[in-house]
Amino acid sequence: MKKIVSLSMLASAILFADSDLDQLKLQIQQLQEKVQNIEKQNAQKEQASIDAKVANDTSSSFSQAAYLPDIGLVLDMSALSRNIDNTAYLTQAMPGFLQSDPNGDFPFNKDNGFNLNYAEVSMHSVVDPYFDVFAVFHIHPTAIEVEEAYVRTRALPYSLLVKAGKFKSDFGRINAKHQHSWAFSSQPLIYAGLFGPDGISDPGVQLQWIAPTNTYLMAGVEAMQGTNTQSFGNVERNNLYIGYLKSSVDLTDDISVLGGISGVTGKNPNGNTNVYGADLTVRAELGNYSSLVWQSEYLKRDMDNNMTSGLTKDKQAGVYSELIYNIDENWATGARYDRIVQNDVGDMSLYAPAGVNTNNLDRTTVMLQYKPFEFSRLRLEYTDDRSKIIDGQRKNIQEVMLNLTIEAGSHGAHAY
C-alpha cells in the first residue's frame, strides 16, 4: 500500500515536473524571441543612425571650445569738470619731472566733459602643465596697446616662479596694479613723474622666490628692456635691472602689514638712473566688508644729467600716503596726499620759465565710492593738484570727477 502511494506520488511528481519543464521551455523560447527582436531592433536603429550620420555629419571632430581662454572686459569712463580748459591742460608741465608736451600721453580723464578712458580686454589661459598665459589689450579711443602679454611657470620647484614677456614690474607697491584697481583714478605724483602712466612696464623676464618660512618673505629680480624714456630710454642694449624684497606679517588675525623695498638701475641717454623705493601697507579688518587700509610709498631717483658743471646728477624724491575706509559692501571713502620732497635738478628751465616758483609740489585727492555690485563701481573724486605749470605759469588744477568702471566676463579676483 505504502509502496503504491509513494510510487504514484513519484510518478505524479515526474509528470508535474514534465509539464513544468515544458512551461520553462516555452518561457525560454519566448525570451529568446524577445531578445532576438530587441537585437534586431537595435541593429536596425544602429544602422539607421549610421545612415543618418554618414549622410549628414554635423558634429565637429576638432572643436576646441572647451579650451577657450577666460576673457574679461574692463570699461572705464568719466564725467569731469576742471578749472582749466582742455587745450591749456595739455600744456602742463611738472617741474623737474615732466616737460610741457601738448602731444604727450594723457590716457586717463583728459577732457573737461566726458571721457571714455579705455576698454580693456584681458585673456587668461592655462597653456599646458608648465605655463599659464595672460594678456591685456588696452584699447584707447585712438590706439590699441598690448599692455601686458606674458607667460608664467606653474610647476617650478623650490618655490620659484619665472615670468617672461611684456609685463608690469613688481617694483614697489602700486606699479604692477592696473589702473582700474587703484583706489584713485590718478597715478601717485611720484610715479607719474618718474615713470609716466604705464609705470615700469617692458618686455623682460622675472624670477621670484618665496622663502620657506612661516612669515611671508618674497625676493624677486627682473631684467627688462628699459624703453621708459622718463627715467631710462637708452635702448642700444637692454638696460634695466630691478630687485625687490617683500614681507608681510599679521599683527593679529585682523591686522596685516605688508612692507617692501625695491631698487632699479638703468641707463638714460646721459648716463645712469637709479630709483629706490620703500612701501608700507597696513590693513585692519573692522568687520565683514569693512576695513581700513593705509598705504604709503616713498620713491627716490638719482639720474645723471647732461650738465658738465654744477649739478651733474638730478636728485629727486616723492611720497604718497593714502587712507581708504571700506565702510560696507557698497560704500568706501578715502583720501590721498602726494608730495615731492626733493627736487634738485641741473636745469629747471626745461620745465618752467625763470622766475616761476617750482617749489612745494603737492596734491590732495579725496573720493567717495559706491559699488552697486562687485563688478561695477561709481566713484566721485575731487582733486586739488598744486604741482603743475600751465601755459608757463604755476597754476593749481582743481577737478571734480564722476568715474564709472565695470568689470565684465571672467575677470580675475584682485590681489591684496
Add this chain to the structure above:
Amino acid sequence: MKKILLSVLMATAVFANIQVDTTYATFGEIVKKVGGDKVDVVVLGASKYDPHFITPKPSLLAKLRNADLLVINGAGLEIGWLPPLIKSANNANIQSGAKGFLDISHFIPLIDKPTTVSRGFGDIHAEGNPHYITDPHMVPTIAKVIAKKLSMIDEANAGKYNTNLAKFLKEWDVYLKNFDAKMLTCKDKKVIQYHELFNYFLKEYGFTSYGNIEPLPGVSPSSKHTIETLNTMEKNGVKIILQDVYHERKTADFIAAKSGARVVILPHEMGAVSGTDTLETFYGDIASQICK
C-alpha cells in the same frame, strides 16, 4: 658627523607630516579626523567672515607655499579670493589639476544649478549652490574623498588613513541617526534666509524656504524687496528667519519686528558662532536653533 646629519635628514623626511591647507574650518576638522597625527592642518579663511570674500592677505601665501595638499570647497565659492593666491604662492603641488589639489564640490551632487547664467541675476554660481557644508549628511562623502586623496599623496600611511576613516564613519553614523531622530521632532518647517546658505540642510530635512532677504545673491537688501518678503511671509505663515554672522542684521530684525518671526543666527561654518568648535556642535547648533 656626516652620517648623523644624513640620518637626521632622513628621519625628518620619513617622519615629516604632510601639510594640508583647507579654505574653510569644517574641511580642516574633517582632514584632522581622517589624517590624525600624520597631517598638519592649516585653515586659510576664518569662519567669522563671508566665505566668498576672504581678504587675500600675503601671510596666506606663506601658508600655501608649503602645502602638500590644498582642499577647497569649489563650485565658485573661493573664486573671489583664492586664485591670485594660488598663482602667487609658487607651489607646483597645489595648482588646479595637480596631485595636491582637491575640489570637494566635484564629488557632491550640487543642487540649484541655474539653467541660464548671467550676472544680471546677481552673484549666482554656475555650478550650483556651493554651500553643501551645512548638511551633516555630506560629511561622510567628504571624509571618504579626503581619505582617498591622503592615501594617494602619502602612500606610506594609507592604512592609517583608512583605519581613521572607518572609525570616524562609524562614529558619524551614530551621530547622524541621533541627529535625524531629533530633526523628526521639528514641527515648524517654513523659513526665509538672508543668503541661500542652508539649502542643503533645508532640503535634507524637508524645510521650505520662502525667499531670501537679499533680492539677488550678493545684492544688498532693498526696501521694495523687504516689503515683498514680508507679504510672502504673512501669506504663508513663515516664522523663522535664518541669518548668518557676516551680513548686516538690521533687515532681519526689521522683518522680525513687523512679522513676529524670530531671527536665528546660524553658523555657516564650524566656529562661526561661539560654542561650535567641533563638527558635532556645529551641526547641533544649526539643528537646535532652527527647531527651537
